Amino acid sequence: MAESFALQLQKFAEKAKANTDVVVQKITLDVARSVIEKSPVGNPDLWKGSAPPGYVGGRFRANWMFGDGKIDTTTTEETDKSGSMTKTRLAAAISATKAGGVTFISNSLPYAIPLEYGHSSQVPPHAMVRGTVSEFQRFVDKAVRELP
Numbered sequence: 838m839a840e841s842f843a844l845q846l847q848k849f850a851e852k853a854k855a856n857t858d859v860v861v862q863k864i865t866l867d868v869a870r871s872v873i874e875k876s877p878v879g880n881p882d883l884w885k886g887s888a889p890p891g892y893v894g895g896r897f898r899a900n901w902m903f904g905d906g907k908i909d910t911t912t913t914e915e916t917d918k919s920g921s922m923t924k925t926r927l928a929a930a931i932s933a934t935k936a937g938g939v940t941f942i943s944n945s946l947p948y949a950i951p952l953e954y955g956h957s958s959q960v961p962p963h964a965m966v967r968g969t970v971s972e973f974q975r976f977v978d979k980a981v982r983e984l985p
Contacts, residue, residue, distance in 0.1 A: 852984060856984050856985070857936035857937075858934070858935050858936050859980075859984070860936070860977075860980045860981060860984070861934065861935075861936040862931050862932055862934060863976075863979075863980035863983065864973075864976045864977055864980045865903075865931045865934065865940055865942070866927070866928055866931050867976040867979065867980070868942060868969055868973070868976060869901065869903065869924065869927045869928070869931065869942050870924055871965075871968070871969040871972060871976075872901060872942060872944075872965045872966060872969050873898055873901050873920040873923050873924055873927075874920060875964070875965040875968055875969065876897050876898045876901070876920070876944075876952075876965050877897065877952065878894040878895050878897070878898060878918050879892070879894035879895075879896075879897075880894065881894075893916045893918075894916065894918055895916035895917045895918035895919075895920075896913075896914070896915070896916045896946070897944065897946060897948070897949070897952065898916075898917045898918065898919075898920045898923055899913055899915040899916050899917035899922070899923050900912050900913055900923075900944050900945065900946050900949075901923050901927065901942060901943070901944050902927075902942070902943050902944070902945070903926075903927045903930040903931060903940065903941070903942055904940065904941040904942075904943065905930070905933075905934050905938060905940050905941075906938055906939060906940075907941070908941045908943050909941065909943060909945075910943065910945045911945065912945050912946055927942070952964075952965070953965060953966055953967065
C-alpha cells in the first residue's frame with residue numbers, strides 16, 4: 838500500500854533534521870568553490886602595463902577565507918592559481934561547522950571589491966559573489982537531493 842502524503846512529509850522532515858549539518862556544510866562548500874572558481878588569476882598578457890618582476894598570479898584566489906560566527910579579514914601572500922589549495926583549506930574549516938550559526942566567505946584584499954564590480958576583463962558579467970548568489974538555490978536543491 839502506498840504511503841500517505843503526510844507520512845512521506847514526516848519522513849522527509851525527520852531526514853532533513855538529522856542531516857542539517859551536512860546540508861549546511863555542502864551548501865557552504867559549494868558557495869566557497871564557486872567564488873574561488875569564478876575568481877580571476879592575473880594574466881600579465883592582458884595588462885596595459887608590465888607585471889612586477891617575479892609576478893605569479895593566483896594571490897586573489899588564495900585569499901578567500903572562511904569565518905564561523907565572524908568575518909575572517911586575514912590575508913596571505915600565498916598564491917593558488919588553480920584554487921585547489923584554497924578549496925581544501927576552506928573545506929577543512931567548513932566540515933567543522935554546525936547548522937544554525939552564521940558563516941562567512943570573504944576576501945579582504947583591497948582589490949576584491951573592484952574585481953567584483955568589473956575592474957578585470959577576466960571576471961564574468963555577474964562576477965564572483967553576485968554570480969554565486971544567483972546559484973544559491975541550485976546549491977540548496979543539490980545538497981538536499983544528495984541526502985542519504
